[in-house]
Amino acid sequence: MNSNLQAGAKLVDWHLCSDADVLSAVTQQNQAAFSTLVSRHYQAVYRVAWRACRNAADSEDVTQEAFLKLWNNPAQLRDGNALKGWLMRVASNAVMDRFRQKPMQDLDSAAHVADASVPADVSLDRTHVSQRVDQAIAELPERQRLALAMVHFEQMTNIAAANAMEISVDALESLLARARRALKNILAQDGKQLLAACVGEGD
Amino acid sequence: MEDEIMRDDELDKLLSNATVPAPASGFEQRLLVRIAPQTLGNVIAFPARKKTNSWLIGLPLAASLAIGLWLGSSGLDSSYLPSSTLLSDNSEDPSSTSFDDVAAFLEDSLT
Numbered sequence: 001m002n003s004n005l006q007a008g009a010k011l012v013d014w015h016l017c018s019d020a021d022v023l024s025a026v027t028q029q030n031q032a033a034f035s036t037l038v039s040r041h042y043q044a045v046y047r048v049a050w051r052a053c054r055n056a057a058d059s060e061d062v063t064q065e066a067f068l069k070l071w072n073n074p075a076q077l078r079d080g081n082a083l084k085g086w087l088m089r090v091a092s093n094a095v096m097d098r099f100r101q102k103p104m105q106d107l108d109s110a111a112h113v114a115d116a117s118v119p120a121d122v123s124l125d126r127t128h129v130s131q132r133v134d135q136a137i138a139e140l141p142e143r144q145r146l147a148l149a150m151v152h153f154e155q156m157t158n159i160a161a162a163n164a165m166e167i168s169v170d171a172l173e174s175l176l177a178r179a180r181r182a183l184k185n186i187l188a189q190d191g192k193q194l195l196a197a198c199v200g201e202g203d
Numbered sequence: 204m205e206d207e208i209m210r211d212d213e214l215d216k217l218l219s220n221a222t223v224p225a226p227a228s229g230f231e232q233r234l235l236v237r238i239a240p241q242t243l244g245n246v247i248a249f250p251a252r253k254k255t256n257s258w259l260i261g262l263p264l265a266a267s268l269a270i271g272l273w274l275g276s277s278g279l280d281s282s283y284l285p286s287s288t289l290l291s292d293n294s295e296d297p298s299s300t301s302f303d304d305v306a307a308f309l310e311d312s313l314t
Contacts, residue, residue: 034238038231050224060226064234071238126220133221152218184209187217191209198216 015040020080027074037083038067044154045087051149052095054138062098066090088156088164092146099142129197136186144179147172 014022014036025033045066049059066087070077077086137145143165150161151172162172187194 031235031238035231035235038234042231042234043226046226046230047224056224056227059224060230063226063230064237067234068237129217129220130222133217137221153221153223180211180214183218184214187214188208191213191217194217194220195213198220 018081019083023074023077023080023083026071034071037070041084041087042067044084045091048088048146048149048154049091049095051137051153052092052142052146053098058098062091062094065094082163085156085160085164088150088154088161089166092165095142095146125197129194132187132190132194136183139186140179140182144175144182147175148179151176 012025012033014025014033017036019037019040022033022036026037042063046059046063049062050056053059053062069090070083070087077083137148140148146165147161150156150164151158156164158169158172158176162169165172167175184191
């Protein structure tokens with residue numbers, strides 16, 4: 001397959017190929033192949049980065065950093081089928097580096113959720129629920145946010161997420177358990193109202 | 204069993220309402236634009252180096268080396284260096300200051 005790809009690279013529809021095959025073309029500095037990998041994975045990487053960074057500008061930078069690292073040295077990724085996990089790892093490391101350098105700015109929507117608690121007599125709509133949940137996630141420590149983003153929101157397996165975060169599966173499960181416990185505590189005050197809003201809008 | 208603040212399925216229901224962030228439009232294009240100059244930048248065209256007559260530099264250097272070797276072998280260099288005798292004389296100079304002089308100086312300044 002790889003030799004066929006290299007022989008007729010311009011004729012290949014990269015979208016039909018596996019990550020490993022496309023990656024082998026990227027090592028030849030094939031921009032079309034790289035573009036395919038970007039369109040395949042950039043949204044997932046961006047979402048995880050956004051959960052951790054909590055703002056669009058930093059998330060975009062982190063995502064670009066991950067893909068530029070792939071473009072500049074694709075050979076460092078040995079197993080092409082593990083590309084998504086590798087990108088997540090690079091993005092996670094970039095996020096952690098940024099946390100060390102400077103505290104992240106607050107959520108893009110922070111202005112809307114400055115007052116996190118909701119008065120009892122106020123009926124909530126879905127937007128308020130989203131903002132309240134985002135705010136609760138934002139209050140978690142960054143590693144718990146990363147774990148939650150990968151496993152809960154991106155449906156990565158525990159093993160893949162643990163590899164991406166370069167921790168053991170046990171450590172990842174511990175992070176997830178702590179994250180969920182913390183979220184329950186944070187959302188406990190408005191929990192019934194938030195759930196009622198979810199049900200009220202058709203759930 | 205301890206009564207939970209919130210059940211797991213309730214938390215999952217709330218989490219399903221979390222914002223799904225999406226990159227701003229044009230993100231993919233901006234990224235691909237960023238790699239384009241890097242591709243070109245991998246090859247840096249340096250200007251051609253000017254050819255110089257290397258013997259014009261080499262000749263004085265060789266002459267300097269030869270003179271140095273000749274001076275070293277003929278012993279003429281010793282006249283340009285301070286003698287070891289002079290150095291030892293300096294170390295025994297009674298006028299040179301020492302720790303004892305500091306104590307004497309302090310006594311003088313107090314009286």
